[in-house]
Amino acid sequence: MKRLFLIATLLGAAPALADEGMWTYNNFPSAKVKEKYGFEPTQQWLDKVRLSSARLAGGCSASFVSPEGLVMTNHHCARGCIQQLSTAKKDYIANGFYAKAQAEETKCPAMEINQLESITDVTAELNKATQGLSGKQYADTLKAKMSELEQSCSAGNAKVRCDVVTLYQGGQYNLYKYRRFQDVRLVMAPEHAIAFFGGDPDNFEFPRYDLDVTFLRVYEDGKPADTSKNYFKWSEKGAKEGELTFISGHPGRTSRGLTIAELEFHRDVQLPKTLMQLSELRGMIAEFQKRGPEQKRISNNLLFGVENSLKASKGRHEALLDKKFFAQKVAAEQELRKKVESNPEMKKKYGAAWDEIAKAQEQYRNFRTEHLFKEQGLNGASDLFYIARTLVRGAEELQKENGQRLREFSQAGIPNLEARLFSPAPIYPELETARLAFTLSKMREELGADHPFVKKVLGKESPEKLAARVVKGSKLADVKVRQALYKGGQAAVDASKDPMIELAKLVDPDARAVRKQFEENVEAVIRKNSELIAKAKFEVYGTNQYPDATFSLRLSYGSVKGYTEDGKQVAPITQMANTFDRHTGEDPFALPQSWLKSQNVLTGSTPMNFVSTNDIIGGNSGSPVINKDGEIVGLVFDGNIQSLGGEYGFDESVNRAVSVHSEAIIESLKKIYGATRVLEELRPGSTKVPPVKANPAG
Incomplete structure (x- = not known):
């Protein structure tokens, strides 16, 4: 594997350098971001981003992207739902899915989406309960106290989920309170062939040309949930090289603090x-x-x-x-x-x-x-x-x-x-x-x-x-x-x-x-x-550190930036036109017919995928990439091959998050899939001029 490790925080021994860190929302280094990028996230900004972020309980990240409960995540994160709704006659994995009307939005059989409402430090309560204990007594007492705190938090409300999250290998415990959405419906998904274009050979590689996106909607009491107070608006141009980016998501697990x-x-x-x-x-x-x-x-x-x-x-x-x-x-x-x-x-x-x-x-x-x-x-x-x-x-x-x-x-x-x-x-x-x-x-x-x-x-x-x-x-x-x-x-x-x-x-x-x-x-x-x-x-290094990932909401910061591999410079952004250059007609490099028929109407210079220095790991899939204004500029779907060692350490020179560019999503919805309902939610008023409609999935 091509890798050069320059570990900034060796076993959490010192404050993180460079763009390293999957930071909790109650310990985000805003001053450090300002020092490097000239922008200091306020508490109000952090609260808005936290509440606009979402988690798929099965193991991925997502975000609210409209006032009416529209949720964006990766196609590969929603694959379970898409396959469960498919049949031999209606294969939505192969052919895609688009609900042209709200009534056609179809409920996922086994999906739950969570929104993090609050974080409470409960370290003192747990330390007091387990003080002086070890072995079985420690394990039983800790488990009982966690369950007690969670039960008190949820208070029997089925729409609330509470989890005690272990941070810093037990140095700190936080109680995370979530709003639960269990009525989740499929709105739009492209074909597998473009969502996972390049298949396993391209997995964890870059350059990439994937439209790894799916749109869902959360419902409450049979109606689209009201998310008008907390959702991400869409940026006008998307991510640009050198731009400051934030990724808000749920990294599954890192092991940087292990002995x-x-x-x-x-x-x-x-x-x-x-x-x-x-x-x-x-x-x-x-x-x-x-x-x-x-x-x-x-x-x-x-x-x-x-x-x-x-x-x-x-x-x-x-x-x-x-x-x-x-x-x-x-x-x-x-x-x-x-x-x-x-x-x-x-x-x-x-x-x-x-x-x-x-x-x-x-x-x-x-x-x-x-x-x-x-x-x-x-x-x-x-x-x-x-x-x-x-x-x-x-x-x-x-x-x-x-x-x-x-x-x-x-x-x-x-x-x-x-x-x-x-x-x-x-x-x-x-x-x-x-x-x-x-x-x-x-x-x-x-x-x-x-x-x-x-x-x-x-x-x-x-x-x-x-x-x-x-x-x-x-x-x-x-x-x-x-x-x-x-x-x-x-x-x-x-x-x-x-x-x-x-x-x-x-x-x-x-x-x-x-x-x-x-x-x-x-x-x-x-x-x-x-x-x-x-x-x-x-005691030795202070508390200005980030904890290992625990599938709890984190915020990382970085910038759109290429890297050097085998002595060659890797450009940070790919273009839609090059997607067709990579097409061979044979899996996994065979584009779907909807794309081939639409090639002439697409703007080839539209950015397709990009890389950034944001620190991520598995579980971040589906995370929104946002700018300093809290607007969507991309959608995380992978890391490069060098990032796989990110479980144990971070090297800003080569570790990269790989994302779908926000403009590629818009261009595809408009000119390939004719998904006007989704477009209007993402960019109100964008459908006043009739879009070119080619061969919509369905």
Whole structure:
């Protein structure tokens, strides 16, 4: 991988330099932005941007872009909805979707959008509750106090979601209060061929030529939600080279603050295993797709996610294999430890924390595989198994006091859990069987045929036969069956003979046991000692730092700027005309017919995609790119290949966010898709002159 690491903040050892940082809204360095760019975001500006930003609860970012609840995100973030609404006769992934009238806007079966209303620091409450505790007692108390705070915040209101967010590896805790929108409808989506033009070969690369955009709308009480007070207006010209840009989104996870022991675990154990499993899963899906066009259609979304994760994991792994980069991480930790060791009081409070984390990581190496397959593997391999286990565990957990439940069953999270559990999204038995059989085979391979858990699960059956039997015999694809079991509680679940329920009941004791082992002996130890290290950093370096990403709303700043790769200068902005130069007629470089028919009416010099120095990571997909006036100038959809190491460090010289230019979106809506309703919302009055209408998707 082409990478030059010049890490500005080594393990959070000093205030961030350059354009580094995914900053929380209650600790944004406005003065620093003014010093470099001459613009100082005010509190009023920050509040407006925060409330105009949005989160897809499934793992992406978005923004409100009209007064009537119109939401903009990436096509690849909305793929789940688009595929769930598709059929063999109406393939919206392949052909696109456009609701010409409001009545045609179609509800997504399983999507929730969140708007962050407030942030409250609850560090003192949690520290007081857990003071002097460790191990199981610390873990249980922390979990109970988090659930208590979340429940008090949401107060039983299903339209409110509250999450306690862990920042600085436990050095700080914030309570995030969200407004929840669960009625989300699809408005417009282009064809997959242009939304992911270049496919996997171009993924995490630049130059790029993608229209990775989708428009949704949030509804309340059957009507478009009123977002007139907080939405982003559209800029007149879009991003220009050298312009100051802000990205407001939800970066999923970074690991810049981890200890060397944790990074070694990522490098030597977690990432190599993940790469192997994803590679094999990709092979299985590719084989599944050869069964026929319908099999390909129903598994395309899964393949997209696997290939994206595979490439991202490879980039992270290569970052940790970079000796110079890793040496910088080691040096930074050693520097902090020396400062702690030289102060008797700090040594007493914090000195043992790094070694305790190292011991916990070493212990986890010994049972990671069992934890993966007993607690996580089957749950992620089958929608039907996820439903079954949720029903089985819910029957038991929901009888307990709120603070004693597993975190996913806390009272504040019940609306989200029920929305997912009762989603009418289609479930495809053939794909379910293939995925489950694959995971069962991997379980037998990794744990061994003679392992007691493997024998317990498989009995005398092969993975393929067991998967086929439980999928074929299950009735859980029927939402009404799930609702009856959920409402019936423990008695109904105990009496159920559904083979998927029986499988979930069979594995649950082992899964709970290994989860308990992990939470008490690994997670609690790491969390407690990471909290101590964070406090040590605060004492030594101060609090002018940004925390690792946690899929909570962050704001980064930067500018539209190219970079040098292999001795060549990469220009920051591409043009629409060059999209056609890249067209070969063969996937993944085959443009849709709507684009080919519209080539002559498009303004070829219209900016298509661009790069900026904003610090982002996975989860930022769908984030709005805005200027100092809070106007949309672009839409984040990727990072360049160098940015993949951004999980562990940031290098402004080469790390780049990749975005769709706002003018490319307007040009496409107007001249290719004839999406006048959307255009009028984005730029009121822009449709007074009839747009050129070519071949709209639909």
